Amino acid sequence: MSEATSYEFLEKVIAATPDGAYIRKCLQCGTCSGICPYGFAMDYPPRALIAALRADDFHGVLESDTIWLCVSCFACASVCPMKIPLTRGLLATLKAEMLVGGSIPAELQTALSNSRRYGNALGESPRKRADWARDFTVPVPVMAGRKDPVEMLWFVGDYGSYHPRVQLVSKALAKLMHAMGMSFGILGPEENSDGDTQAFAGEWGLFELLARKNIRAMSRYQFREVITGDPHAFNAMKHEYPRLGFDKRVRHYAQVFAERIDILRPLLKNPLPLRVTYHDPCYLGRANDNGVYEEPRLLLRAIPGVELVEMDHNRVMSICCGGGGGGMWLDGFTWEKAHARTTEWRVREAVECGAQVLAVACPYETPRFEDAVKSTGNEGRLIVRDIAELLAESAFGREDVQ
Amino acid sequence: MNIVVPIKFVPDPVEDLQIDPSSGLLDRSFLRLIPSELDEHALEQALILKERHGGTVTVVACDTGDVDETLFTALARGADRAVKITGDDFQQGIGSRRMAAIIHAAISGEPCDLVLTGTQALDDMDGFVGALLAERMGVPYIGYVTKVEIAGNKAAVRKEYPGGLNAEIETALPAVLGIQAAEKPPRYVVTAKVMEAMKSRRIDEKPGEDPGEPFTFPDLRMALPEPARRAEMLDGSPAQVAQKIVALLRERGLVG
Numbered sequence: 001m002s003e004a005t006s007y008e009f010l011e012k013v014i015a016a017t018p019d020g021a022y023i024r025k026c027l028q029c030g031t032c033s034g035i036c037p038y039g040f041a042m043d044y045p046p047r048a049l050i051a052a053l054r055a056d057d058f059h060g061v062l063e064s065d066t067i068w069l070c071v072s073c074f075a076c077a078s079v080c081p082m083k084i085p086l087t088r089g090l091l092a093t094l095k096a097e098m099l100v101g102g103s104i105p106a107e108l109q110t111a112l113s114n115s116r117r118y119g120n121a122l123g124e125s126p127r128k129r130a131d132w133a134r135d136f137t138v139p140v141p142v143m144a145g146r147k148d149p150v151e152m153l154w155f156v157g158d159y160g161s162y163h164p165r166v167q168l169v170s171k172a173l174a175k176l177m178h179a180m181g182m183s184f185g186i187l188g189p190e191e192n193s194d195g196d197t198q199a200f201a202g203e204w205g206l207f208e209l210l211a212r213k214n215i216r217a218m219s220r221y222q223f224r225e226v227i228t229g230d231p232h233a234f235n236a237m238k239h240e241y242p243r244l245g246f247d248k249r250v251r252h253y254a255q256v257f258a259e260r261i262d263i264l265r266p267l268l269k270n271p272l273p274l275r276v277t278y279h280d281p282c283y284l285g286r287a288n289d290n291g292v293y294e295e296p297r298l299l300l301r302a303i304p305g306v307e308l309v310e311m312d313h314n315r316v317m318s319i320c321c322g323g324g325g326g327g328m329w330l331d332g333f334t335w336e337k338a339h340a341r342t343t344e345w346r347v348r349e350a351v352e353c354g355a356q357v358l359a360v361a362c363p364y365e366t367p368r369f370e371d372a373v374k375s376t377g378n379e380g381r382l383i384v385r386d387i388a389e390l391l392a393e394s395a396f397g398r399e400d401v402q
Numbered sequence: 403m404n405i406v407v408p409i410k411f412v413p414d415p416v417e418d419l420q421i422d423p424s425s426g427l428l429d430r431s432f433l434r435l436i437p438s439e440l441d442e443h444a445l446e447q448a449l450i451l452k453e454r455h456g457g458t459v460t461v462v463a464c465d466t467g468d469v470d471e472t473l474f475t476a477l478a479r480g481a482d483r484a485v486k487i488t489g490d491d492f493q494q495g496i497g498s499r500r501m502a503a504i505i506h507a508a509i510s511g512e513p514c515d516l517v518l519t520g521t522q523a524l525d526d527m528d529g530f531v532g533a534l535l536a537e538r539m540g541v542p543y544i545g546y547v548t549k550v551e552i553a554g555n556k557a558a559v560r561k562e563y564p565g566g567l568n569a570e571i572e573t574a575l576p577a578v579l580g581i582q583a584a585e586k587p588p589r590y591v592v593t594a595k596v597m598e599a600m601k602s603r604r605i606d607e608k609p610g611e612d613p614g615e616p617f618t619f620p621d622l623r624m625a626l627p628e629p630a631r632r633a634e635m636l637d638g639s640p641a642q643v644a645q646k647i648v649a650l651l652r653e654r655g656l657v658g
Contacts (some may be wrong), residue, residue, distance in 0.1 A: 099592045109590045115594060125416050205594030
């Protein structure tokens with residue numbers, strides 16, 4: 001266990017973010033603990049955690065392992081009346097302290113060890129990172145050795161590269177970018193995990209290692225900006241990479257496509273007569289006030305036939321899929337502690353608002369929500385699709401998406 | 403209590419293993435080598451014993467794979483000393499007998515009450531190195547160990563036998579133990595601590611001394627498993643698939 005005192009830990013929290021000292025202004029109102037999706041199962045939800053530090057009981061905090069329920073969804077930070085950077089400052093720093101003390105659930109340890117050894121959390125061969133793109137119907141150029149510039153450096157990410165379900169999203173994106181006449185390339189085996197979720201799981205050293213590898217790889221090539229389908233890569237490159245020397249613009253594909261809607265719209269030939277609701281990914285919207293709420297909706301509305309309906313929790317009030325902050329690799333632990341899955345709440349909410357399709361824009365979400373559709377018995381009632389898949393289906397027809 | 407932990411590097415099965423057609427053996431040119439999992443358990447058990455009884459832990463590994471990173475990680479986890487055995491072409495792999503001889507030569511000057519090593523390595527599954535090392539050191543060897551308790555200059559160990567049978571065995575120290583599993587899974591050490599170890603700690607190098615081992619067994623040929631006959635997937639609606647199953651069962655005379 002870590003031997004830090006309450007005071008020493010507080011100093012680390014204050015140093016972690018520019019506004020860290022706001023923690024001293026905590027009113028103990030408890031709004032943070034109330035909005036926290038797993039606060040009900042935590043020994044120390046954010047308000048109680050700050051109270052414990054003020055009572056000089058950091059030791060008690062370290063004896064609890066329920067901080068690992070935190071999915072770094074930024075809900076607490078977004079509602080704090082005193083603007084305390086709870087997610088990035090307090091909670092991620094506590095996870096870091098837990099890791100230093102060796103207190104780590106086994107399944108998270110596996111993902112972190114894989115990230116360190118292979119550069120991806122799934123423990124796949126780094127050499128096979130671009131295998132999904134080989135012999136695909138449209139060319140997906142790998143940058144290696146390429147001298148001429150591309151417009152877009154496409155950061156595919158771990159799940160887009162390796163996860164069989166999310167590879168379908170990558171393929172849809174490749175077809176769309178190709179059809180829109182964008183010049184792009186991927187890093188392939190030179191790409192490493194973006195490190196965002198490892199960082200919010202408290203492994204900041206690992207984050208830095210991965211980020212530096214990506215920055216070094218990107219520095220070898222000429223491109224105008226980074227495009228990604230992964231809100232975590234987007235968030236990390238926008239807010240964390242710059243202090244490591246990264247100076248390129250990064251955007252989620254929803255932003256890039258929305259900007260080029262005049263090129264995209266004529267491609268969307270096949271009507272999809274569907275009621276669609278959209279789940280705002282935490283790291284595209286709420287996290288660090290990234291605020292990308294309207295571009296994804298603009299894209300969905302551009303698909304002929306689509307009727308966009310909203311869930312009660314939308315935009316800044318969106319409910320996390322549970323994948324952030326290490327949650328992606330803690331499903332067993334979370335179930336054991338909380339006996340609840342945020343994905344199931346979300347799927348029920350989507351069904352209740354009358355949607356036939358739950359549209360997403362984050363690689364964690366397709367597999368997570370599809371599992372929840374099955375576990376809530378909603379198979380046949382609701383399908384889960386990334387926005388890119390819906391766009392591709394409208395542009396190229398259902399059979400031709402892959 | 404001075405504990406020595408030899409670590410062996412083995413091919414990582416995450417990469418596709420291939421046979422080199424010219425030699426008929428494993429193509430080692432592009433292999434990723436990683437520390438054998440059971441050796442990681444041996445290190446964990448050594449660190450637990452050090453925490454309980456004091457003393458030192460020395461890790462020893464041949465110069466191959468990402469040996470530096472592995473040794474610095476071991477130091478960050480709590481090992482006191484790291485020794486890298488240099489000189490040989492270890493990437494090509496060496497047999498258990500030469501491995502035992504080289505490790506023995508490298509650790510013969512070290513203070514050593516206990517050697518903990520993985521009970522077998524996940525490449526050759528020989529399980530010989532610990533026993534051969536003990537023979538060279540002239541000390542007892544017990545393999546398939548899942549529990550170690552130290553009392554004075556004796557160790558009480560639990561050895562696993564097939565069929566769920568366990569034995570409690572007492573041995574005098576020094577001894578060599580082949581670890582099947584540590585009391586706890588190997589601990590995680592944060593990357594920042596490994597980086598710090600890379601800056602502030604050092605790895606001792608010792609040239610590999612091969613005192614000659616007359617009994618070596620050359621590998622003759624390796625082969626990938628023959629693929630089994632592929633399963634036949636039945637397509638169609640549930641009703642069509644059911645008909646196909648019935649037809650298949652009839653065809654093979656399993657139903658009338």
